[in-house]
Amino acid sequence: MRIPGPRRVHAVATVGLGFLAGCASYNTLYNAEALYREAENLRLAGQEQAGRERYREVVAKATKGYESNEDGRRADDALLLMAKAHFRLRELPEANRALERALEVSDDPDVRGQVGLYRGVVAVAAGRMARGIALLDEALVGVDEPIHQAEGHFWRARAHLEQGMVEEGWQDLDRAREAHSSLVVPADLERVAWGFSLPDLTRIHQGIQGLLFTRRAQVHGDSVRSLVRRFADRWGATSAMVLLDDVEDTDWSREERDRLLMTRARLAYEAGDDDRAKEDARRVGSGVGEQASDARVTLARWMLAEVQKVGQLAALRAVLLPAVASEDAQLLLNTIRRVELLTEYGLEGEPIALICAAELARDGLVARGLAATLFQAYADAAPDAPWYTKALLAAMELTTDPAGRKRLDERLDALPGDPYVRYARKGQVVPELGDLEYLLQEALDSLAERVDEELTARRQLAGAPAGAPEE
Numbered sequence: 001m002r003i004p005g006p007r008r009v010h011a012v013a014t015v016g017l018g019f020l021a022g023c024a025s026y027n028t029l030y031n032a033e034a035l036y037r038e039a040e041n042l043r044l045a046g047q048e049q050a051g052r053e054r055y056r057e058v059v060a061k062a063t064k065g066y067e068s069n070e071d072g073r074r075a076d077d078a079l080l081l082m083a084k085a086h087f088r089l090r091e092l093p094e095a096n097r098a099l100e101r102a103l104e105v106s107d108d109p110d111v112r113g114q115v116g117l118y119r120g121v122v123a124v125a126a127g128r129m130a131r132g133i134a135l136l137d138e139a140l141v142g143v144d145e146p147i148h149q150a151e152g153h154f155w156r157a158r159a160h161l162e163q164g165m166v167e168e169g170w171q172d173l174d175r176a177r178e179a180h181s182s183l184v185v186p187a188d189l190e191r192v193a194w195g196f197s198l199p200d201l202t203r204i205h206q207g208i209q210g211l212l213f214t215r216r217a218q219v220h221g222d223s224v225r226s227l228v229r230r231f232a233d234r235w236g237a238t239s240a241m242v243l244l245d246d247v248e249d250t251d252w253s254r255e256e257r258d259r260l261l262m263t264r265a266r267l268a269y270e271a272g273d274d275d276r277a278k279e280d281a282r283r284v285g286s287g288v289g290e291q292a293s294d295a296r297v298t299l300a301r302w303m304l305a306e307v308q309k310v311g312q313l314a315a316l317r318a319v320l321l322p323a324v325a326s327e328d329a330q331l332l333l334n335t336i337r338r339v340e341l342l343t344e345y346g347l348e349g350e351p352i353a354l355i356c357a358a359e360l361a362r363d364g365l366v367a368r369g370l371a372a373t374l375f376q377a378y379a380d381a382a383p384d385a386p387w388y389t390k391a392l393l394a395a396m397e398l399t400t401d402p403a404g405r406k407r408l409d410e411r412l413d414a415l416p417g418d419p420y421v422r423y424a425r426k427g428q429v430v431p432e433l434g435d436l437e438y439l440l441q442e443a444l445d446s447l448a449e450r451v452d453e454e455l456t457a458r459r460q461l462a463g464a465p466a467g468a469p470e471e
Contacts, residue, residue, distance in 0.1 A: 028065035029078050032058050036081060043088065044182055046219030051088070058085035076106030080114055087118065092126050113142045121155045129159040150179035154187060161194050169194070170203070177210075184210070185217045192227055201239075204231060208243045212260070218252040225263050237271040248283065258284045258291045262298070269302060278302060285319075293323035300332055304367040310343045310357075310374075330462035335364040337460050341451050343374065346381065354378035355391060356444045356451075362398065372398035379411075386436055389420040 039054030059082055066078035079102035086095035099122065102115050120135030136156040143149055157172030170191075177187040188210040195204035204227075211217040211224055232240035244264040250257050265280035281302070284295035300319045307313060313336045323329040339357045346354035358374035361367045375395035379388050389412060396408040415421055419436065422428045455461045 026065075026072075026074060028061050028068070029074055029081070032061035032065060032078070032081055035061065036085060039085070039088065040182070044185070044216065055085045055088045058082075059089070076102045076108060076111045079105070080111055080118075083115075083118055083122075087122055087125070090125070092122055095122050096126075109142075113139060113144075114148060117143050117148055117152045121151060124155045124159045129162050132156070132159045133163070146180045147182060150176045150183040153179060154183050154190070157187075158190065166198065181216075184214055185220065188214070188217070189220065189223070196227075196230070196234075201235065205243055209245075212244070212247055212250045212252070215251040218256045221252070221256045221259060225259065228263055228267075232267055232270070237267040238273075241267045241271065241273075241276075254287070255289075255291065258287065258295070262291070262295060265295075265298070274302065285323075290326075293326040293329060296320060296323040297326060297328045297332065300329075301366065304332075304365050304370075306369065307365075307367045308369045308373055310340060310370065312370075313340060324462050327463075332365065333462045334455075335360055337455055338448075338451050339365065339370075339374075341455060342447065345447065345451075346374075346377065350447075351378050351381040351385065352387070352440075352443050353447050354381065355387060355440070356447045358391070358394065359444070362394075368398045372404075376408075387420075387440055389415055389418045390436075390440075393420060393424050 035054050036058045039051050039058060042048075042051035042054060062078045062081040062085065066075055066082065069075065079098045083095045083098035083102065086092075086098060096119070099115050099119050102111065103119075106112055106115065116135060117139035120132045120139055122132075123129075123135055124132035133156060136152050136159070140149065140152045140156070143152060153172045153176035157169045157176060160166075160172060161169035173187045173191055176183040188207045191207035191210070192204050195201065195207060208224065208227065211220065217224070228240055228243050231243060241264055244260060244267070247257065247260045247264060250260065252260070261280045261284050265277045265284070268274075268280065269277035278299060281295045281299040285292050285299055296319050300316050303316060303319065307316075316336055317333065320329045320333050324333065339360050342353045342357035342360070346352070346357060354374050354377050358371045358378065361374055362371035365371075372395045375391040375398070378385075379391040379395065382388060392408055392412055396405055396412070399405050399408065412421055412425070419430045419433050423430045423433055452461070
């Protein structure tokens, strides 16, 4: 066997080391490319922080791969990958340096095409709109990959819109959306943002509708609901409801769809469309879980705003009992039971209990109509009591009917010397009011304690301890 001489051994070793370096560089770059795809998926899924961590790993690996074999055939790929990862991290100077170096070393048409495109993208991101448009105009002619076409159109759209070239901007957003699915959501979010800026209500509607019927967009659910709320603040709740047309048919998950339905329900309630609001709340409340419970509580509160008589409270139980695990539902159910029992006391010979019931209806249930009814019931039952005018004043504050307010006003006019009338209408200092309020509060505290004892004994308080006695 012939043994190679020293020069031949050195040459063979050099070639072998070069081959190994090339393999190591290739493997490193392969791993960096896999990490970049993972980072892109995380970004598109709304996992921004996790995506940033992956992009940093891409930069580290691509840099290592490039530096280990700067003259290798894939050095330009490594530089392009570094540039794109730096760009996603908004490290624009670093991205630009990597792109310029890639342009110097690459003779690959595909790489050079991407480099040209991302030079334009980086220019737009850096605020150099005219340069960005010029670079993207040239790059988009030679780039064939749909995903790169979409990216180019997206950033050229932003530059056109910033430059006041509105129609060109809208056209580019449409092309970005059509070119690749990864740009559908960003393009629609951009459309909405510019719709607010210009303003263009039609584009806002198109963008919101596009997001609602793209399943991937559900990760931006908070942003979409915030945009709808912003629209309502600017152009009114009735107009904002149109943005959520057909939202019950969205491709989003049940949980996200229910959030959108409740957004529409609140807008409808704000717009005075109570029937539509309740219909959406009932739809969400028909499900299970925390959102369904919250919807039932919201529906109950809207119903309470219309209650005028104690007997109407019973209907609220059917709404709230399926949500009884919710603390808010428990609070409403327990307050309803207290109001009902206090009203019984009041009608059975303890009129002062009606004041207690009225204050609970006003403050605990926010049932202003019911509270007004109960305050008037007390005044009718105890016309000679020291708190007669206090109840009339409270009823008048809660009454919206002009005829009803006039009747209450006439009753108060008949007692100009009453302490409560002097204080409320003439602004006089009335020392005896302190004693009257103290005596009233003592009586109300005693009644509240008694009511809770009786409801506990009956086991009628939601969330009562398991060891409470049977009814």
